[in-house]
Amino acid sequence: MSTGQLIVPVCLADLEANAYASLPKNALDYYRSGANDMQTLRDNQDAFERIRLRPRILRDVSKVSTETTLLGHTVRTPICFSPTAMQRMAHDEGEKATARAAAKAKTCMILSSWSTTTAEDTIKAGKDVPVVPESDSSALPLYWFQLYVYHDRAAAERLIRRVEKAGYKALVITVDTPFLGRRLADVRNVFKLPNHLTMANFETKESNITMANVLEKTQTTQQKESSLAAYVVSQIDPTLSWKDIAWVRSITNLPIVVKGVLTAEDAKAACELGCEGILVSNHGGRQLDGVLATIDALPEVVHVANEYSKKQNRPIEVYLDGGIRKGTDVLKALALGAKAVFLGRPVLYGLAHNGEEGVSLMLELLQKELELSMALAGCCSTADLGPHNVQFGPYGSPYHPAHQSRASKL
Amino acid sequence: MSTGQLIVPVCLADLEANAYASLPKNALDYYRSGANDMQTLRDNQDAFERIRLRPRILRDVSKVSTETTLLGHTVRTPICFSPTAMQRMAHDEGEKATARAAAKAKTCMILSSWSTTTAEDTIKAGKDVPVVPESDSSALPLYWFQLYVYHDRAAAERLIRRVEKAGYKALVITVDTPFLGRRLADVRNVFKLPNHLTMANFETKESNITMANVLEKTQTTQQKESSLAAYVVSQIDPTLSWKDIAWVRSITNLPIVVKGVLTAEDAKAACELGCEGILVSNHGGRQLDGVLATIDALPEVVHVANEYSKKQNRPIEVYLDGGIRKGTDVLKALALGAKAVFLGRPVLYGLAHNGEEGVSLMLELLQKELELSMALAGCCSTADLGPHNVQFGPYGSPYHPAHQSRASKL
Amino acid sequence: MSTGQLIVPVCLADLEANAYASLPKNALDYYRSGANDMQTLRDNQDAFERIRLRPRILRDVSKVSTETTLLGHTVRTPICFSPTAMQRMAHDEGEKATARAAAKAKTCMILSSWSTTTAEDTIKAGKDVPVVPESDSSALPLYWFQLYVYHDRAAAERLIRRVEKAGYKALVITVDTPFLGRRLADVRNVFKLPNHLTMANFETKESNITMANVLEKTQTTQQKESSLAAYVVSQIDPTLSWKDIAWVRSITNLPIVVKGVLTAEDAKAACELGCEGILVSNHGGRQLDGVLATIDALPEVVHVANEYSKKQNRPIEVYLDGGIRKGTDVLKALALGAKAVFLGRPVLYGLAHNGEEGVSLMLELLQKELELSMALAGCCSTADLGPHNVQFGPYGSPYHPAHQSRASKL
Amino acid sequence: MSTGQLIVPVCLADLEANAYASLPKNALDYYRSGANDMQTLRDNQDAFERIRLRPRILRDVSKVSTETTLLGHTVRTPICFSPTAMQRMAHDEGEKATARAAAKAKTCMILSSWSTTTAEDTIKAGKDVPVVPESDSSALPLYWFQLYVYHDRAAAERLIRRVEKAGYKALVITVDTPFLGRRLADVRNVFKLPNHLTMANFETKESNITMANVLEKTQTTQQKESSLAAYVVSQIDPTLSWKDIAWVRSITNLPIVVKGVLTAEDAKAACELGCEGILVSNHGGRQLDGVLATIDALPEVVHVANEYSKKQNRPIEVYLDGGIRKGTDVLKALALGAKAVFLGRPVLYGLAHNGEEGVSLMLELLQKELELSMALAGCCSTADLGPHNVQFGPYGSPYHPAHQSRASKL
Ligand SMILES: Cc1cc2nc3c(=O)[nH]c(=O)nc-3n(C[C@H](O)[C@H](O)[C@H](O)COP(=O)(O)O)c2cc1C
Numbered sequence A, B, C, D: 001m002s003t004g005q006l007i008v009p010v011c012l013a014d015l016e017a018n019a020y021a022s023l024p025k026n027a028l029d030y031y032r033s034g035a036n037d038m039q040t041l042r043d044n045q046d047a048f049e050r051i052r053l054r055p056r057i058l059r060d061v062s063k064v065s066t067e068t069t070l071l072g073h074t075v076r077t078p079i080c081f082s083p084t085a086m087q088r089m090a091h092d093e094g095e096k097a098t099a100r101a102a103a104k105a106k107t108c109m110i111l112s113s114w115s116t117t118t119a120e121d122t123i124k125a126g127k128d129v130p131v132v133p134e135s136d137s138s139a140l141p142l143y144w145f146q147l148y149v150y151h152d153r154a155a156a157e158r159l160i161r162r163v164e165k166a167g168y169k170a171l172v173i174t175v176d177t178p179f180l181g182r183r184l185a186d187v188r189n190v191f192k193l194p195n196h197l198t199m200a201n202f203e204t205k206e207s208n209i210t211m212a213n214v215l216e217k218t219q220t221t222q223q224k225e226s227s228l229a230a231y232v233v234s235q236i237d238p239t240l241s242w243k244d245i246a247w248v249r250s251i252t253n254l255p256i257v258v259k260g261v262l263t264a265e266d267a268k269a270a271c272e273l274g275c276e277g278i279l280v281s282n283h284g285g286r287q288l289d290g291v292l293a294t295i296d297a298l299p300e301v302v303h304v305a306n307e308y309s310k311k312q313n314r315p316i317e318v319y320l321d322g323g324i325r326k327g328t329d330v331l332k333a334l335a336l337g338a339k340a341v342f343l344g345r346p347v348l349y350g351l352a353h354n355g356e357e358g359v360s361l362m363l364e365l366l367q368k369e370l371e372l373s374m375a376l377a378g379c380c381s382t383a384d385l386g387p388h389n390v391q392f393g394p395y396g397s398p399y400h401p402a403h404q405s406r407a408s409k410l
């Protein structure tokens, strides 16, 4: 724990600065890094800055509601939590603290397969938070489970049964990680999970490979690098394809969200397979460096989802994560068609700040920014937001994303 | 008052540098900040730099006149003063000094609702300046009043009566501030007005809420932030909508200027409601961060105003503020259709320099730059300026703004 | 003379660096400054960098000739010297040294009206250089005179007679200087010509206003600024218009080059008036800041000149100055239709380096770069160069400038 | 040898940093420099960064093969070695070490005409590496020879006979070097080959001009500059044109690759002449500064080659070098139609690191990055890659390069 000077946070960047000053190097590097040159990591934020807002004036904005629904469940805000692995490196309460903050905010948390708390313990922590019913809203906390599909399909199925039973309401299948992206700092650090922590959903007494022993068990001759990268090689199934999604579909009634779509082409495939949701994501710039920024990819995916919604006469929801740090980022994503946005690193920095309270503070700061942004843009509800609120650059840039859509040419 | 080294100002940037070196932090931060990341604050100036001038040569430019009319009144220059709150933090004479400088230059000053001098005292200071009649010009000083509409409509009406009586010639209704933008430095400073100053137009003995007591009166439990933000929450009416503009229209004969329009869509609404003027403004980047730079928004608003002028057979004037720091900025705005431009921060930095004389010096420097720019661009009067004088970028960029106008598609 | 460390120059940037380290501040600031924020000064060079070359291979480039003609005279290189005032501030031999370097290189020098050597003495210095006849070339030195038109037309006519008699072969009328651009460093320095130097073409015993007395004679009340700006106000005629060009045309047989054209519109006027040449120039970014970079303006002017050449069945030549520092800059300008390019500041830095030898060294470095660039681009002569050699930006940018020409829409 | 701190390399940038810290200035400057301002050197890498990847998900990527064929020979990877002169300045084993690393990787090495090891010794070092046959692959090492055509055509022919006999499988004729580009650091250093090294393919006892004596023999009067530039002037034939390529074609059966093509126009000429391959190259930014980045030039060349392949019913291969430093750079080039990419400087930095092992390490790092990038992009083989995997910039940019192809307009 470094002794860097901490500041009173008034925005998410402050929480990030504090985390940089306080987290141990091993954990900080793991959390903050993107793959290789981290071009996509930067572009995720830069792409939001390139978009200009077109605010509307003189509308009654005395009441701004951010309430929305996710796959039929009402939540209080479209700002939700992405799955991030190993939250207990940031704060001892880790995933439990996050679950409680999500409960209090009545938002949606996606738990990572690689949590350092079991799926059961995490959701229990959230459910134990007393939910005060409110007259003006039916919003409730919501938990989804993020699935990495392992070589061992029987184990995958067992895990699905566990999360169904525990009360998770959707499976978020991460599809951008057949192998782990190369994060140079982790390679240099020979990153591994601290000894007192485990991949809680998998590391039973019987498990052969753990984050602690993976390097020894798998890499006798090679140069030691990131233990997580080695773990992924040994455990995750890189043959995963659309037919496996069909298999998951066949064994569970939980709705399926595909996490990691960046093109109209793949959005089309997800729709045809009957997925309920698409999470536009580049894994926070941690997998393939140089891919599209998520906000740049969003319009074409939304375009496809809308077309299939009509054709198949069912709702298909599109979400986005990557680079969300300000209320106006949320607003831009919603305006371009995202039903909700998800936060990765900010949750970790909130945890590092002060566990559950830190996460709540982080969310409150961002929620306030979103509400203020909506009011100043002349929008009282998420339904008010649309492509007319944004423009892809300064004077002369297109603002109807459909304008240059490629989807129509597929 | 810091003891930073001051320089002899030869341009507005020098006055700004001097203000940075001399103003107390609380006031300086309030004056200079934009909202959040201050992206729009920077973009307001950057957008001017992106525009290239297309100068015309070999025209007789021995006599350059910048005289123009604003809602029927002749002023000597299209460089006018935006409303800025609390000018007495910059110099003890505050709004009175500004009013006198405006009188001497025979330009237009918009007084802020939140002045630290009453509307009556301010205009009196201006009117007391002896105006030397000139043979070649009928230009005279001009005062407009900027209105924030409070919850208490009776109070709003009383204020309108006062400014009518005092001699203000137009109401400038600011419509981009249903809530105060989040300016991080003010939040960190827990900004408030120094004790010896008041919001002079409102804080009578009877007033319940003042800048001094607003935090105590309104925020017992919450974290303390900017007093002004709290004041706005407690006083300003966020339900304000076009029907309230209609109401103001119904109770006064003063012409109405809507301040804070950034889109063709809202320009259209203002024209349909019969407003006499539209001030394209993003509040100096202090409200919604990430909106269009004002010079990027100007063409579409001008396009709409011109169409409605024709349709409704009456003049509708368009003005601009935000980022004007150089003579060529003024020239670009006029070329793109602004009837006049308004200055926010430069007036405050002029005051900080030396009260009335500082404001006069600031205006003189900018006026000289404008006249020289016009001469070098081959233009003798504001009527000579048009879209043919500018180009939105280097080789190959469009220069007829109408070219890509969206207004026509509304 | 500062004692900064000098380097052995291998490119023009080195000569500039050396001049910065050695010239007195008053002169250096006068030479290097652009107007106001110096945006155009930078853009003149940046615009060249935005252009990409499209080199052709496998052509016999064993013999590269840069020879060309200017208004019928053969010169050895299209790299010529722009008129720059007061060269004796850089080196005691000043304009004479430049004239000799031009003679040796058999190129064209334009002498400034504001030379610190008389028109007669300058050309004599050049003519005294023995010209060795060469079998393979009829190239000869060439001298043109740059004219500022003074209030006093009789004086203007007397000056024209003198330069005709002295042997100058064209009049280059500078049309972008009805007033002097505002160069902030000169304002701060209260720039004036050192006492031992004079504006040699004008300051006779009888002359009333000189650079030495202009401030006293003209600015009793005002703040003192640049003496040259005051001099221009008192002497130069800002009523100058196309009819005055017609007047010059009527009193002399010298061909006329208009210096300071930046738009197709003005190119058209120059052609209609019968001018023989057009020098695309923004006065090295010293007049109106924010205008088009000269290389960005060139294509539209060339387009107009070519059309009028055909229509009027006579050659109309287009030249360019501004930002030329590298062989590839020259190549790009020639490819885009300039018959020759002119150098302003590099000549002064050459003089500062070592008088005549410094100018020769500067020209030799640039000439070598041009020849090498032409060979590497697959071009053996200036006639080989064309728009196909350049592209206005990276992948996907237009390369046929005519593509987006505005001239055709005039 | 400087004593800068070296780091454990995990990417090519680390190897470059180490080389900067360890190589002697004379060699380092020669290796790293680009011509003049080094604009193209930077643009080669920047242009890759401007391109965004469009990854495909949910494809079985458990087996990724990078195997490909080059002119009919199978190699294990499309990452090959460009010819770079004088490798023994980086490591005493020089070209032999590179040849061995190429052999172990079963890739293609192009030997430079200006090697500091003879063509015969180099290929022998490679062939001596025992090649372990593999069941799943017929990949084998491959050697090509890069030819500079000298004035003395008999010598050129003798050299061709030697390399045919030694086992080189193609002639790569470098066509962008009729003269040497001006690399300022080499000029300042008066660069020359260290005394113990020679241009091994040419400097026999009989040879009149060597790198050691060229300055003395050729430049009695002139300023001393780079010896290599002088050497080129004295030895290389700048009359080289397409008819000389036809001559080479007529005297050998080796396939011919033209190295240094950057435009569709020249690609057309190469195809018409019957060349088997085109290497899109700007000589690593060392020849004409300001030309197209190679990745920006690639699409138009590929377009032409594909059309001629169809028309002439024979394969014409296109390769690229310049700026390749990351796995995603390789992927982008392949997606845009390159059959293989070649590395210049990275090989030298690998040599500087640790001779043969350093080159192998460099290649292994890049190969791993390529394989991982392909898997994360959803591509299992080079055949899977196509223009649909890339986009020339962020939201709204074209991604089908053919879209704006100029080739079709030729
Ligand atoms: C430290 C860290 C761990 C992550 N772990 C997972 C994970 O286990 N599963 C997953 O699907 N995504 C994971 N992600 C990706 C996030 O779900 C999300 O896509 C990304 O963080 C969003 O970008 P942001 O951090 O800019 O908000 C992780 C991201 C980070 C930063």
Ligand SMILES: Cc1cc2nc3c(=O)[nH]c(=O)nc-3n(C[C@H](O)[C@H](O)[C@H](O)COP(=O)(O)O)c2cc1C
Binding pocket: B030, B031, B032, B044, B082, B083, B084, B085, B112, B113, B114, B146, B174, B259, B281, B282, B283, B284, B285, B286, B321, B322, B323, B324, B342, B343, B344, B345, B346
């Ligand atoms: C310190 C400060 C106070 C302001 N107060 C007001 C105000 O009371 N009412 C208002 O309508 N606008 C206010 N504005 C916005 C200005 O009227 C104007 O839109 C803006 O300052 C123009 O941008 P500029 O500062 O770049 O010139 C204020 C701006 C500043 C900088």
Ligand SMILES: Cc1cc2nc3c(=O)[nH]c(=O)nc-3n(C[C@H](O)[C@H](O)[C@H](O)COP(=O)(O)O)c2cc1C
Binding pocket: C030, C031, C032, C044, C082, C083, C084, C085, C112, C113, C114, C146, C174, C259, C281, C282, C283, C284, C285, C286, C321, C322, C323, C324, C342, C343, C344, C345, C346
């Ligand atoms: C110090 C200086 C003095 C100049 N004096 C004159 C002048 O007397 N007459 C004129 O027409 N242009 C004058 N110019 C403009 C030059 O002719 C030319 O347009 C400009 O310098 C070209 O740009 P460059 O300096 O980037 O090459 C002057 C420029 C400089 C830098």
Ligand SMILES: Cc1cc2nc3c(=O)[nH]c(=O)nc-3n(C[C@H](O)[C@H](O)[C@H](O)COP(=O)(O)O)c2cc1C
Binding pocket: D030, D031, D032, D044, D082, D083, D084, D085, D112, D113, D114, D146, D174, D259, D281, D282, D283, D284, D285, D286, D321, D322, D323, D324, D342, D343, D344, D345, D346
């Ligand atoms: C030090 C050095 C020496 C080179 N020597 C040769 C050469 O002898 N023949 C040749 O055709 N290209 C030569 N090149 C160019 C390379 O073949 C190749 O085009 C270039 O290096 C690719 O760019 P990169 O260095 O960014 O990978 C040389 C390049 C360098 C950096």
